[in-house]
Amino acid sequence: MLRRFILLGLAAVFAVFPGCGEKERGDVVKRPREQVGRVVVVGFDGLSPVMVDKWVKEGKLPNMARIIREGTYGECMTVLPPSSASAWTSAVTGVNPGKHGIYGFLKELDKGKKRPAVFNTSRDRGFKSVWDVMSEYGRRACVVNIPLSSPADSLNGVMIAGFPHTSEDQIAHYWPPELEKYLGSYKYDAFRVTCAKGQEEKFLRSMEDISGRRLDVGLTLYDEGDWDLFWIVFTFTDRTQHYMWKYMDEEHPLYDPAMSEAYGDRVEWAYKRADAFLGEFMKRLEGDDLLLVMSDHGFGPLYYIINTRNFLQRTLGNTEDVLCADFFGSKFKIDVSGRNAEEKYDSIRKRLIEGLEAFEDPETGLKIIDSIYVKEDIYEGPYVGKGPDVLCLEKPGYLFFSLQVTPDLRLFDRGPSPDRAFSGFHRRMGTLFMYGKAVAAGRRVDARIIDITPTILTYLGVPVPAEMDGSVPRAAFTEEYKDRVILVKSEDSGYKKPTGLGSQDWQKIEKQLRAVGYIQ
């Protein structure tokens, strides 16, 4: 019923906005539109190659197994930090955070003092998105629920913005705004969905409900829309792994046999559901259509929370000179000014890195930090200054969380607290599947998240911005198509001026991030 309702309205919307945003570019020779295949991107937030491998081997993910046989599959390395906000922004721009300026949901890192939080939105993106570039070349995009895309951009095509939403009492922002008339009453985003103990049933029902509605809306836009790029993102994979990991992992400090009896197969359920959704898009492909199935990061267990502020207090003797992150406490910004600021900066950075290097779990004697990075080694571009100065990745199972300093200066909470209840967390390696007539069969091809946008643009015959960091994984294409996927750079750098949003919006965003456990 939902689909029929939307259909009636969409014809009108598409008729009103046949080519909004289009600029003529006489200087670019491009293939006629009918000779170019379309690109379909299906994103599953947090889809992990480790779990995909396991369940494909067990015969539980038939559509993914088919792509592994008939297309390419590999790891997709995300950016640092592996936060959904920075990762999705890099996916849609093709550049590292130093060029787009988004390092997390929070715009400013927190010093542990009470002050109003300021959040990133789509208006803080400092680099053109794939749909911005496509619009300039007269190509149409249909974009559904990509995280950190609210408010929606006025693109040549259709957009349903993704979490967190910048407008009160509205599930999403739409482009064109007329879409709201047809979609406004449907709840299909992971909005205020958390999973405290005892709420598991409610949580899972809402995962099922929201993802089902999103698929329905997505397929309708897919079938009815006129587009060159269709990009949809499902987030139930991320949410389910965050909350349900402990029920399938016997090693987990919060593992409970009785609860596992009931919920131990729920992460598997999410992967099977993702696989079934994928099948819906696979059967719709035609001609030269190229399908990319990707995630913004992987997933793994979360056993121990590290109190970042207590760690800083022990390591530096204070927590005032270093700003911590939003949810992640593993990115550090050194905040010094005045006389000898440079000297102070160097000394704090040195001590912080030494402290991280030496950090061991007293129970096991094993190192806790897997890798440590300084900003000049991982970021490049005009927004490097906005990012953290030092960043680390914890060994699997540990997570820095920027809690308050406590008198006992304890470093660990064994097992995440049950009310916060995150028992799984992000890993740097996500997944990328490629499928279609143009894609070589049975090849293992690894890529980076910044390669997604240049691959889309190049396949569509559109030059990429000159400052693009990513490239096209040409090894994924057949000999016949290899010549078609040579990346061409335009003269446009790709930078765009972030306009920001008015302060009245922050509270609304904060409420949503708090509700899903992303900030304290």
Ligand SMILES: [Zn+2]
């Ligand atoms: Zn994510």
